Amino acid sequence: MPATAHKKLAHSAKWFHALADETRLQIIDCLTDGEQCVCDLTEKLAAAQSRLSFHLKTLKDAGLVKDRRDGRWIYYSLNGEALEQLSELVADLKGQSRKGPSLSPCCK
Amino acid sequence: MPATAHKKLAHSAKWFHALADETRLQIIDCLTDGEQCVCDLTEKLAAAQSRLSFHLKTLKDAGLVKDRRDGRWIYYSLNGEALEQLSELVADLKGQSRKGPSLSPCCK
């Protein structure tokens, strides 16, 4: 089993897992308007701070969002590169783009 | 809170959840080669039958795959329409396609 294929597989699953939550999808949607600090999001989403902090960490660990500290604020924003790669991945899943290597070693 | 937006949100999360598993991603990758029965997949993925049946149900419930019975075999295949919609959804997440309604009612 090719280690590279397995890594891509694991990474893909991680991305999708990060997106598999309504709160996190709302966060991402908010971030399409531009970078926001946590306090912005707590207002807009009417969610507890610790909860959003948790979900932001999940998104950040997955590489989907970036953060930037400015004084006492930490601004979160979308990671455009990762979302672009995600877009290509979904195209692969459709089987329409057969350029990249297969995710699964058994279905070459 | 618009019920439609919330439904779209929940549906999106369901899609991503279905994709947030390595076994299920492998299944989808296999299915890009065309429809397969469960026994095909147990061979190719070297996984227990009950395990694949569980994951196939998850994918089917999410609407990402379809099944078709032919005698004692049940053939699974990708649902191209759903994958197309998923593709558009990811474009929305990138914020590049601002045609569709926002996922989150608070970030209009």
Added chain:
DNA sequence: AAATTACATCAACGAATATTGATTAGTCAA
């Protein structure tokens, strides 16, 4: 009808996740 094949479902267990409230860690201004 009985046996076989292909697949679904169930029960049970451990592992991972999400939520809440409280605490801790930085940052800044007075």
Added chain:
DNA sequence: TTGACTAATCAATATTCGTTGATGTAATTT
């Protein structure tokens, strides 16, 4: 330094998820 403010982390709890092995079901063959 004190206090106010932003955000991360911790502890405790409840829920969800994935796997396995056993059982159930439907279609086919003998």
